Amino acid sequence: GKPLIPYDEIGAETLSNLVDAFYARVSAHPQLAPIFPDDLTETARKQKQFLTQYLGGPNIYSAEHGHPRLKARHHPFPITPDRAQAWLECMSEAMDEVGLSGQFRETFFNRLVLTAHHMVNDYDSEE
Numbered sequence: 001g002k003p004l005i006p007y008d009e010i011g012a013e014t015l016s017n018l019v020d021a022f023y024a025r026v027s028a029h030p031q032l033a034p035i036f037p038d039d040l041t042e043t044a045r046k047q048k049q050f051l052t053q054y055l056g057g058p059n060i061y062s063a064e065h066g067h068p069r070l071k072a073r074h075h076p077f078p079i080t081p082d083r084a085q086a087w088l089e090c091m092s093e094a095m096d097e098v099g100l101s102g103q104f105r106e107t108f109f110n111r112l113v114l115t116a117h118h119m120v121n122d123y124d125s126e127e
């Protein structure tokens, strides 16, 4: 039957392709690119580790970096509601590109919506 663990359902290869497709969009996005490093290699590597454990796979992010403390790790960056929306749009397009669909995609995306909104830490700066 269907795997019970979301990480097993998506698989390491599709997850890796998703993250690469996502950061290709981030690096081209006028609201996102300026707050990210120019070289996204290390960012993508960490995001693959993070999403592996977020989806119930091995805790490889925490093994290397400790507790995610995601909101704290985002404090140095001005994350406006517009940027959260842009992040989610890049992710939705990346999901299209790698062919995620159906219930899996909906559930995964809805979790990311909640997490993205939780990252917002700047409610008034102009973009």
Ligand code: HEM
Pocket (backbone or CB within 6 Å): 032, 035, 036, 037, 042, 043, 046, 047, 050, 065, 070, 073, 074, 077, 079, 083, 084, 085, 087, 112, 115, 116, 117, 119, 120
């Ligand atoms: C790191 C922006 C949402 C997971 C970062 C970095 C930026 C950023 C600028 C630093 C990149 C670097 O220095 O390498 C944003 C923006 C978001 C957002 C604008 C909009 C809401 C999220 C969400 C997740 C996430 C929803 C998880 C599902 C991560 C992870 C890192 C990271 C795992 C690496 C942390 C580390 O240094 O260990 N993000 N992020 N981010 N972000 Fe986000």
